[in-house]
Amino acid sequence: MNAPLVIAGAGIGGLTAAVALTRAGHRVLVLERASALSEVGAGLQLSPNACKCLDQIGVLEAVLKTASAPEAIRIRSARSGKALARIPLGSEASARYGAPYLLSHRADLQKALYDKARSFPSVEIRFGHSFIGSYVDEAGNLGLTFQAEDGRNLTLQAKVLVGADGVWSRVRETLNGHATARFSGRTAYRATLRADQVDPGILRDTGLWLGKDAHLVHYPIRQQSAFNIVALVAEDWNEQDWSAPADRSTLLRRFAQWAPDARQLLETPDSWLKWALCGVPATGHWAQGKTVLIGDAAHAMLPFAAQGAAMAIEDALVLASVLTPETADIANALRTFERQRRERVRKVQKTAEENGRIYHMSGPLALGRDTVLRMSSPESLSARMDWIYGWTPPS
Template sequence: MSAPETSPSRHADTADPHDRLFIAGAGIGGLTAALCLAREGRAVTVLERAESLAPVGSGLQLSPNAMHVLRGLGLEEELRRHAVAPEAIRILSARSGKDLARIPLGAHAEARYGAPYLVIHRGNLQETLLRAARACPDITLRLGADLRDARQSPDGVTLDIETAHGKDHLSGAALIGADGVWSVTRRRIMGLRQAVFSGRTAYRAVIPIDTIPEEWRKVTGLWLGADAHVVHYPLSGGRQFNIVALVKEDWHEETWSAPAARADLLARFEGWPAACRTLLEQPESWLKWALCGMDPGMSWINGRFALLGDAAHAMLPFAAQGAAMSIEDGAAIARNLARAEDPVKAFHAYQSERQDRAERVLRLARSNDRVYHLGGPLALARDAVMRSLPPERLLARFDWLYGWRPPE
């Protein structure tokens, strides 16, 4: 998917530069926001520090709330070709190896929420968004454009960027920071506190599905253990299998992601049920990520600057909503910019609309962190409650989350 810097389209050339909107970051949230803004007729320039965009990463979950936005962008059919709609979330005990609960998904969830619940490789999602952005005349994509600083005035913003050809200065109406957990927009330009390490690490691997037992090929598996849990599900139309092992540990690496020693990981899961150990033994190589998050209650906006996705509210992955919240944010910021001519007013409306919901999800992820990793008598009590709840009731607990749709 590597490509040279995209040239501005004829439409972009003729647009009033003072009306141009800038987005820092060509990830899932940034590209979604760009597509939603372009649908509203706004000229957008996406600035991406990387020289090329390769389909990297592992799996993620696209729940119905996110799929409503992506459907509105006309991307559902293509995404379904790369994704899998798991039949259920199968929750198991790492102590006994027995099933605790089964939350129905598949056709049941699609009928309930009006959109599918999909699992997909992050690279396939980004590639789909990127292809749509490149085909849109209102979107200019600038790769290899490193945002160094930005200033604002009552009339607009001025950005300082560095490229392989030197320094450049860009002027426009507003800047949206969609540049991830380690956001330059958040830290350097808006002066906000960064995310902090949570004390947990995620080990991730994607492998061919051929050697995986049939019982795991159509469901999302979730194994709960003391201070660790394992998640796995199919990807790539059922051709690949995603495994994530999450553990409590310190982080001593120089960067926030690094190769992981297979033997060290397996040692952490010694004594776990054989069925789970068999899955963990399949990958020959693993990558690990330090899990970082932010506290609720901090502002995402400052005048003509605004944040979305992980740059605004990085959260632990224990609600499987990081990508979905970025997608929802992208739709919301575009909708509010379309309604208000003044970006400052639009950004206030955006934060008012989004913050409570995003922070409720952030708190859910923190709650799941505690619940998933219980040990001793508390784990036994949790397991008993899960076994007692009907599957329909387990799913209904997420109606507030999965049942969201973009406001008309």
């Protein structure tokens, strides 16, 4: 039998690629380092560009069963607590972009993608398999080495290798000249509450508070039965862990000068987890020979445009559109994928960096920012997002 297309990583990008590529006619083998799907992580924002992709591959319906749909993003000043701006989402976003703006628990989205992938006989998913390396044999065939959980090394042939193994990608390390992930000097503190622990008035929307060297994002997940809070601060801490225990009192000290409503919310969770924010500069090549990187492995970005998962999902659909089972020149098709994605991804990455700078302003710059926000109409704020949210996957 012909060698399968192998995807390293069953995260958001890898599982989306499994579904999209098998729908395009490929036989797909997904190899995932973790021993099972787990509940690690919390909320992810799924903007309309991502939802359009999920709809196209038949996963949106399942995601809608567990996701929440916020009515708006409400931006507030951390010092005064006053409202600065409102960006409409809900039915207005659906009408504007032809797809909803959703908030999902990462584990719910991953499960929906996993179930869909498993429904195709042409997809096999093996857990407990870590990608280690690749080689090209004398006949030009691509060979891969994986390590199983019992420590055994396994080799197999692949038609194509898709590196969807996240920000600390091992596949990326095997490509020549790609940059490595860099810690950003910022940390995200994360907590999840039950809906009955928060004021019902904030359950409908995404909240964004802007303060000096810090901002706060909160939103409902799991059909408004749970509430996700992420506090983002400048901090010189770096570990490759998505869920390191965080010190609650250190966090509360950082926000001691914030408005009472924000402080009250931050004081509610008994415990916090944290992860160090990293980026991968979208500089080196994502495609070399029969290997290609997608998602965070290629271009991890700061979460300040809430587009990390969306870009991984978009990548998967574009990859499936350029690579059919009949493609004779695979290397060329993978380079085409890279050309089609690079400019957009780089622009989104820059927007996320710029948002980080704007969100954390202080002094006169913050006053200027707040004045501009207060004077901006909801329509003009929505229009600024059109180039991101209005993107449509190739059919």
